[in-house]
Amino acid sequence: MGNIKVLLTGGPATLREADRIHFVADLGDKVKIPAGNGYEHFSANGESRTVDDLELPVFAWCGRTKIAE
Structure with missing residues (x-):
C-alpha cells in the first residue's frame, strides 16, 4: 500500500x-x-478535491475489465 x-x-x-x-x-x-x-480501473486526471479538510488528487474511472477464467 502506498502513502x-x-x-x-x-x-x-x-x-x-x-x-x-x-x-x-x-x-x-x-x-x-x-x-x-x-x-x-481509475487513473489520475490532474484534478484535486477537498475531503475532510485535505486536498486529495482525483483518480477518475477509466474502464472495467472482467476477471480472466
Missing part, C-alpha cells in the same frame, strides 16, 4: 463510499478495485 491518499470518482454506483478513498505509492500508478466479476 498518497487519493479520491476515486466515477465508475459504478455500486462502488462503496468507503472504497472511494484509496492509497497509491505514486500518482502515475493506476488503481484497480475488484468489483463483482471484474475490476474497476
